[in-house]
Amino acid sequence: MSSTPSNRIVSSLYGPDSTLTPYSLDEQDNRKQLGREIPQLETHPERPQPRGSIYRSISWIFGFRxxxxxxxxxxxxxxxxxxxxxxxxxxxxxxxxxxxxxxxxxxxxxxxxxxxxxxxxxxxxxxxxxxxxxxxxxxxxxxxxxxxxxxxxxxxxxxxxxxxxxxxxxxxxxxxxxxxxxxxxxxxxxxxxxxxxxxxxxxxxxxxxxxxxxxxxxxxxxxxISGRLIWTAAAQIVTDIGTYFSIWRCDEVLNLLSDPQALQSTYPQCVAAGVNPAAVWVAVHASTRDGPLYYASALRAVNGMSLQSHLTKCGLVSCLSPLIILKKYRTDNIYLTSIY
Missing domain, CATH: 1.20.120 (Four Helix Bundle (Hemerythrin (Met), subunit A))
Incomplete structure (x- = not known):
């Protein structure tokens, strides 16, 4: 089937080498009627990577938000x-x-x-x-x-x-x-x-x-962990004060202090004749500088206090954390309400 001359003219007008399209004239008329050009997309330079990208990448790998x-x-x-x-x-x-x-x-x-x-x-x-x-x-x-x-x-x-x-x-x-x-x-x-x-x-x-x-x-x-940190510092403090003691049984003292002369001069009641070491208690000076017995006495003097201090801290955190979570929850809700 052969094309008519008018069809051939239209085909050559909108051929592949032409810059016009069948709707070019309509688009130009619309631009003139609207009085403005069609907006073009703007290109922005590539944004530099932030400094914390490595930290955020590691956080993303572990799943933290x-x-x-x-x-x-x-x-x-x-x-x-x-x-x-x-x-x-x-x-x-x-x-x-x-x-x-x-x-x-x-x-x-x-x-x-x-x-x-x-x-x-x-x-x-x-x-x-x-x-x-x-x-x-x-x-x-x-x-x-x-x-x-x-x-x-x-x-x-x-x-x-x-x-x-x-x-x-x-x-x-x-x-x-x-x-x-x-x-x-x-x-x-x-x-x-x-x-x-x-x-x-x-x-x-x-x-x-x-x-x-x-x-x-x-x-x-x-x-x-925190208890050990507390009692390490507290043991040094009571050593510097120098007036703290803990109660030991004589058989415990004999286990750590084997020098007869030191025992006789310091704890004579533990080595007296006819004395049952398991039935006699003595006060041992708390000091981290005078040997294993006195070092252990310093730990005994402060261990309970250290653990009780940690328990008090845990109790305060347990009481305050729900209030902090509730405050954050309310703040987030107010923020979301202001957005929507």
């Missing part, structure tokens, strides 16, 4: 893992080794069967649980590897619950077994176990509440 979450995870989680690794030397059950790494005089009681087995169960389980606990707070694992998160979570819960129960048993003789020390360890064990059970209870019902209880459990469990 808040600005300081990675720093908190690295500082506090790293402190817990580092402390557990540092104290892993106590996992050696040989008496000659464990008596050195523990506080002076502690092995005197812990070598008894009742305390010995519970001591090593406590050491092994809490060390393993403390190393793997920070992995539970990595959002990347929680979102992408749910099975791993669950298995690791149940393993950590088992280790910390059983380990703290065994730790409460040995608290009867830990650092002299004074009432302030026993009460601190018992309260701490109850707080850890209760938080763990509440976390298990809310794991299917409310994931946010589950996370809060798990975070509380790890914070309570980490009391030994």
């Amino acid at each position: 808040e600005k300081y979450s990675l720093i908190n995870c690295f500082v506090w989680g790293g402190a817990l893992v580092g402390y557990c690794l540092a104290r892993s030397v106590t996992m050696n059950p040989h008496p000659a080794r464990i008596s050195i790494v523990l506080a002076p005089g502690e092995w005197f009681w812990f070598q008894l069967p009742l305390y010995k087995y519970n001591l090593f169960i406590h050491i092994y389980l809490t060390t393993i649980g403390g190393i793997f606990a920070p992995l539970q707070f990595l959002p990347a694992i929680r979102r992408r590897y749910v099975i791993l998160h669950r298995l690791n979570g149940y393993g950590v819960l088992f280790c910390l619950i059983v380990g703290n129960i065994c730790g409460s048993i040995i608290a009867r003789r830990s650092f002299g077994g004074e009432l302030n020390v026993q009460s601190a360890f018992y309260i701490l064990g109850i707080m850890v176990v209760f938080s763990a059970l509440m976390g298990i209870y809310n794991v299917k019902k409310d994931t946010r509440r589950h996370r809060r209880w798990m975070l509380r459990m790890v914070v309570y469990f980490s009391a030994i």
Whole structure:
């Protein structure tokens, strides 16, 4: 079928080499009628990368969304893992080794069967649980590897619950077994176990509440870290003051002070004829500069106070954190209301 001359003219007018289209005339008329040109897209120079891009990239890899979450995870989680690794030397059950790494005089009681087995169960389980606990707070694992998160979570819960129960048993003789020390360890064990059970209870019902209880459990469990820092400083303070003492049984004193002349001159009531060392108590000066006996006495004098101070701090944080969360929630709601 041949084309007419008029068709051939139109085809050549809108051919592939032409800059016109069948609607070019209409577009030009529309521009004239509207009195303006069609806006063109503006090109912007490439924006330079911000300085914190590496930090944000690492945060994104681990799944964190808040600005300081990675720093908190690295500082506090790293402190817990580092402390557990540092104290892993106590996992050696040989008496000659464990008596050195523990506080002076502690092995005197812990070598008894009742305390010995519970001591090593406590050491092994809490060390393993403390190393793997920070992995539970990595959002990347929680979102992408749910099975791993669950298995690791149940393993950590088992280790910390059983380990703290065994730790409460040995608290009867830990650092002299004074009432302030026993009460601190018992309260701490109850707080850890209760938080763990509440976390298990809310794991299917409310994931946010589950996370809060798990975070509380790890914070309570980490009391030994801040407690150790407190009693290290407090022991030096009471040494400088020089007027603090702790009560020791004579058989405990004989375990650490074997020099007969020192015993006769310092604690004659412990070596008197016909005296039962297990029935006599003496006051031992608290000092970190005068030998193992006096160093252990300084630790006994400040240990209960250190743990009680940490428990007070945990109580204040537990009371104030819901208020902070509620204030943030209200602020976010006001902000969203102003937007919409």
